[in-house]
Amino acid sequence: MRVRFHQSLGDLKEKLLVMAGLAEQSIERAVEAFRTRDLSLCAQIDASEAEINRYEREIDQMALDLLAMEQPMAIDLRFILSVIKINSDVERVGDSAVNIIERVRELQAFAPVDMPVDIPRMASLATDMVRRAIQAFIEGDAEAAQKVLALDDAVDKLNRSAYFSLLNVMREQPHQTLQALNTLVIARSLERVADHATNIAEDVVFWIRGADVRHYVAPAVVDGTGAERV
Incomplete structure (x- = not known):
């Protein structure tokens, strides 16, 4: 019975990995x-x-x-619960790809114009986070998953920069407002991909260590003067 149970866990894991591969490919x-305006990719x-x-x-x-x-019980129970949560986040990565191509289709009505946002860079960082989080899941590596959490700040920073840069475009070049808005939605979708990768990494840590690392805040450190530093 235990052999069959663990075989079922393996089948569950394999199916999730196939799904994750599809979602990652969809984002790419x-x-x-977006870069080439190739609608066949949207299909x-x-x-x-x-x-x-x-x-x-x-x-x-x-x-x-x-x-x-x-x-x-114990680690097997945490594994299954983590799979359920990771499954949801992977599906939402796929949804983010759909959100992006909806904006690509909207942009077809306009002549191509350069926007002050590095969408390929954001995409590279976000998909790398997904890839690393899934690899941590494959290997059951909580330490690798923990490292993914630190990568989210870079994507957040790019997203904030995109917001202010595109806001300036809308103010200074109102005729490009729709293009800027669509690009802003794409940037936001990529930021959400990074958030889902973070969630996946957190679930890997929970599975392996039984620790909830969501909303983690670094503890304050007291220096030699008695003052607190974060």
């Missing part, structure tokens, strides 16, 4: 569609979205069946 294709993402949604339903059902029939 969405950013390429591919639509097809992948349907497949990702199917995987999400199947994974949730498999996980719930294992919880109901096997009543796992």
Whole structure:
């Protein structure tokens, strides 16, 4: 019975990895569609979205069946609970790709124009976070997952910079407002991808260590003068 149970856990993990690969590919294709305005890539993402949604339903059902029939304890229970949460975040990464191609389709109505935002750089950082978080999940490596959490600040910084830069475009070049707004939504979607990668990494830490690291704040440190430093 235990052999069969652990085989089921392996099947659950494998299915989630396939789904994660599809979601990561969708983000990469969405950013390429933005860069090249290739609508054929948008169609591919639509097809992948349907497949990702199917995987999400199947994974949730498999996980719930294992919880109901096997009543796992300790680390196996945390693994299944983490899979359920990671499954949701991976599906939302796919949703972010769809949000991006919706904006790409909107931009087709306008002549290409350079915006003061490094979308490829944001995408590279966000997808790297997803890749690292999933690799930490594959290897059951809480330390690697913990390192992913520190990467989110760089994407947040780029997103804030994009907001202010595009706000200036809208003020100074109002005829480009719609292009700027669409680009802003794309930047925001990539920032959300990084957030989902952070969630996945947190769930890996929970699975392996049983520790909840959400909303972690570094403790204050008291220096030699008795003053607190954060």
